[in-house]
Amino acid sequence: MNPLELFHFLTNLLRNEAEVIASFFVGVAITLVGAYTLRRWVLPQRDSDTELAKKDVEIHRKDAEIARKDAENAALARKLEAEERQAAELANSIETTRKKHLREKKQLREDIEQLNKQVQESGQNHTEMSSGAEALRAELEAARKALDLYKRKATTVVVSYKKQLAVQTDHVKAIEALEGRIWEAPPRAGATPFQPLEDRQAPIIAVTNLKGGVGMTSLTANLAAVFGQQGKKVLVVDLDHQASLTNLCLPLERIKDLARGDGKLLSNVFKARGDFARVAWNNLTHLDDAGSCLLAASEELADVEEHAKAQWLIQPDAFDMRYLLRSALHDPLIQNRFDMVLLDCPPRWTPASINALAACDFVLIPVLLDRTSAEAVPRLLAWLHSLKAKQVCAEMSILGVVGNRAWRKDKLSTRERGVWKTLRDNCADAWQGPVHLFERFVPTNARFADAADERTFAALDVTLYPIFEELIAEIEQRRAQHDESRGVATVS
Numbered sequence: 214m215n216p217l218e219l220f221h222f223l224t225n226l227l228r229n230e231a232e233v234i235a236s237f238f239v240g241v242a243i244t245l246v247g248a249y250t251l252r253r254w255v256l257p258q259r260d261s262d263t264e265l266a267k268k269d270v271e272i273h274r275k276d277a278e279i280a281r282k283d284a285e286n287a288a289l290a291r292k293l294e295a296e297e298r299q300a301a302e303l304a305n306s307i308e309t310t311r312k313k314h315l316r317e318k319k320q321l322r323e324d325i326e327q328l329n330k331q332v333q334e335s336g337q338n339h340t341e342m343s344s345g346a347e348a349l350r351a352e353l354e355a356a357r358k359a360l361d362l363y364k365r366k367a368t369t370v371v372v373s374y375k376k377q378l379a380v381q382t383d384h385v386k387a388i389e390a391l392e393g394r395i396w397e398a399p400p401r402a403g404a405t406p407f408q409p410l411e412d413r414q415a416p417i418i419a420v421t422n423l424k425g426g427v428g429m430t431s432l433t434a435n436l437a438a439v440f441g442q443q444g445k446k447v448l449v450v451d452l453d454h455q456a457s458l459t460n461l462c463l464p465l466e467r468i469k470d471l472a473r474g475d476g477k478l479l480s481n482v483f484k485a486r487g488d489f490a491r492v493a494w495n496n497l498t499h500l501d502d503a504g505s506c507l508l509a510a511s512e513e514l515a516d517v518e519e520h521a522k523a524q525w526l527i528q529p530d531a532f533d534m535r536y537l538l539r540s541a542l543h544d545p546l547i548q549n550r551f552d553m554v555l556l557d558c559p560p561r562w563t564p565a566s567i568n569a570l571a572a573c574d575f576v577l578i579p580v581l582l583d584r585t586s587a588e589a590v591p592r593l594l595a596w597l598h599s600l601k602a603k604q605v606c607a608e609m610s611i612l613g614v615v616g617n618r619a620w621r622k623d624k625l626s627t628r629e630r631g632v633w634k635t636l637r638d639n640c641a642d643a644w645q646g647p648v649h650l651f652e653r654f655v656p657t658n659a660r661f662a663d664a665a666d667e668r669t670f671a672a673l674d675v676t677l678y679p680i681f682e683e684l685i686a687e688i689e690q691r692r693a694q695h696d697e698s699r700g701v702a703t704v705s
């Protein structure tokens with residue numbers, strides 16, 4: 214029977230015999246339940262007591278085993294707990310140690326960083342200090358070199374100062390040795406040499422006396438006026454800070470011009486540091502259309518010439534100021550411009566009057582025919598002799614002594630004649646050689662006072678002019694004699 218035939222059979226069976234089948238299956242089920250109950254509950258009951266006893270023993274054993282195991286487990290649990298505690302403590306300790314270690318490590322790192330920083334800083338400091346020390350060393354070296362240089366310079370300066378001091382000391386001693394006669398000091402090296410008159414055009418005449426009021430200024434101005442009338446270009450130089458000659462020669466308004474400070478004055482020549490002729494030239498004041506000029510003075514001259522003198526005395530190597538006027542007047546610039554130079558000196562030894570003596574070819578000495586005036590002339594001549602002998606004015610000659618405020622030789626009073634006679638001998642003694650006394654006297658004349666007020670020249674007066682002509686003729690004669698003999702009026 215195939216499966217399909219089986220299926221049909223069963224289906225028919227169920228449809229036709231359902232109750233029979235159901236009863237069959239119920240019977241089968243009851244049989245199975247009875248068999249099971251018998252086997253499960255009734256049959257095994259006999260074996261089970263023994264078995265049970267065995268099982269009880271086994272259970273007791275197992276219980277004991279379990280109890281032992283439990284005890285072991287409990288012990289193990291305690292041990293485990295203890296170990297866990299220990300482990301926890303250890304972990305704690307490890308953690309604490311770790312943390313401590315970390316802290317220490319951190320601290321150590323910080324310390325190291327700090328140290329590194331310090332090392333770096335100290336390195337930096339060291340570098341800075343090194344470069345600072347280097348700079349200091351360089352500065353020290355430079356300072357040492359500067360000090361050496363300074364020492365060398367200081368030594369040079371000290372040596373130079375010592376030399377200067379020695380020179381200065383010698384200089385002061387030399388001045389002291391002069392015992393006040395400072396003008397007699399020998400000319401310094403570099404002093405302007407005297408140009409012989411043969412090599413020059415204009416003779417230089419210094420009108421001088423150590424006794425004042427004898428007519429020096431009047432004689433200078435009036436001689437210049439008459440020389441001018443004779444066609445000569447005359448330069449008159451006022452060497453007296455009282456400025457009498459300047460006042461005599463110039464109108465009042467021109468004198469006021471001079472006082473304005475930028476005036477043309479002789480003092481500018483004394484102030485100059487060199488090129489004295491040019492300075493003199495630039496300070497000339499024209500007196501007339503014929504070409505005569507004045508080198509004017511003012512009160513300022515006193516200070517200026519004293520200053521020049523002080524510099525000369527203090528500085529051993531300063532220009533010898535006694536030859537300042539010689540430098541100016543012997544120069545071709547002045548010499549070629551004039552035919553005659555007349556110097557009006559003050560009645561005392563001033564730097565200006567010494568300059569006049571050192572510059573002049575001739576000295577003309579006016580004198581009044583009274584005893585006091587006459588006695589002053591030999592004193593002057595003795596001085597001049599001494600200065601000439603000391604080479605201060607080696608080339609200077611005495612032109613002569615001219616009597617002022619007298620009339621003619623043949624009209625002198627007995628007293629005047631006596632004075633005049635004595636004068637000749639006294640002059641010769643003082644000068645240590647013959648001294649010319651002029652034949653021509655200048656008479657007393659009111660025109661001198663009037664002319665001074667009118668700012669004209671008394672010699673231009675019709676009565677006085679021939680007298681001055683005679684005087685000039687005698688002067689020219691004396692000059693000619695001097696040229697011939699080169700020694701009539703010089704130190705023999």
Ligand SMILES: Nc1ncnc2c1ncn2[C@@H]1O[C@H](COP(=O)(O)OP(=O)(O)OP(=O)(O)O)[C@@H](O)[C@H]1O
Nearest residue numbers: 425426427428429430431560618656657658661662
């Ligand atoms: N021959 C003379 N007749 C009249 N008066 C004169 C004569 N000579 C000069 N005087 C007058 O005498 C006075 C002095 O003259 P002067 O100024 O020329 O002398 P000094 O020697 O230059 O004087 P100081 O010492 O002041 O330089 C003046 O008033 C002048 O007018």
Ligand SMILES: [Mg+2]
Nearest residue numbers: 429430453457
């Ligand atoms: Mg005078």
